[in-house]
Amino acid sequence: MTVYFLGGGNMAAAIIAGMVRHGGYAIHVVGRNAAKQQQLAERYGVAISSTLPALNADDVLVLAVKPQDMQAATAGIDTGGALVLSVAAGLTTATLSRWLGGSTRIIRIMPNTPGQVGMGMAGLYAPAHISAADKAFTETLMRTTGQVLWLPEEDDMHRIVGICGSGPAYVFYLLNALQQAAQAQGFDAAEARRLSLATFNGAVALAAAADTDFAQLQQNVTSKGGTTHEAIETFRQHHVAEAIAEGVAACVARSRALGLQFAADTQEVR
Known part of the structure; x- marks a missing residue:
């Protein structure tokens, strides 16, 4: 059995690394x-x-090209x-089956790039x-990159x-923002990067170890009238939480739009 990857971008690299x-x-x-x-x-x-060799039923084909490029x-x-695993956001199994000549042995997977270091989270x-055998194989393969969740x-x-x-990408965006803020406070780039990474890593480790809501953990370091309170109030005034929720909703909507764009007919559109 060989696992073939059609496409070698970031998502493919994350799975291959695992x-x-x-x-x-x-x-x-x-x-x-x-x-x-x-x-x-x-x-x-x-x-x-540069070309795909002949496949047989013992092989696995991972479709890891962009949704817009998948049909071509x-x-x-x-x-x-062969068992087909698709990484493409938005493209339904029905659409993929149509493009693959009627093949129905298709499972959709949505990993993320932290799979490169074994800290991924994949929806299946x-x-x-x-x-059951194909599902078990897929789960075993994806667990090499981190955690999995069957949907x-x-x-x-779309929600995954x-x-x-x-x-x-959202986390990297926030990391970059914190690093820039640290530099604005006078730290050099290397110090700002180190401080930002340590703060994120420490907070995530604490949250993972504690049986406590994230909101309560935030409250635990936010004394009324204190320094952290001033920062949190500024975030609230600028509706940071709402902006994050809107960003996630926009991402989900785009995934659905891609699915609709390539739907075979109205029966496939839900």
Whole structure:
């Protein structure tokens, strides 16, 4: 059995990193970006090519190209009965099946880039006809990147995209903002980066260890009239929490829009 990746971008790299770290997988990356493929080959020791070899039922094909490029990328592919795992946000199993010549052995996965360091969170969805063996294999594979959550409905994948799939970008955005704020207070770039990372890492570790609501943890360090209170009140005045919620909602809406854009017909639109 070989796990073939169609596309070698960030999401593919996150999954490949976990698989290599765990060991025991034969991995082959297919793509048009020769530089990226060479980097993957050198870093992880995977096989690479510009075209997809013939597949059979024992193989796995991971679709890891952008949703907008998926139809062109899958044109003419004969899955040979292989298990197909799709990373593409918004694209339903029905749409993918249509593009893959009627193949229905398809599971959708939505990992995130922290999978590169074994700290990922992946949402998984399998239609009712998918075998228990295929679901078990997919879960085992994705657990090499971190945690997994099976979703009961395909529409739930849009929400996973908004929270976990795109979520690391939100954290990096906040990290960058804190680093810039630290530099504005007179710390140099290296010090600001170190302070920001340590603060985020420490807060996340404390939250994970404590059986306490996030809101209560925030209150625990927010004395009325104190220094933290001034910062939190400023965030509230600028509606930071509301802006984050609106951003997540916009991400989910975009995922749904992509699904509608490529839907085969009105029966596929829910």
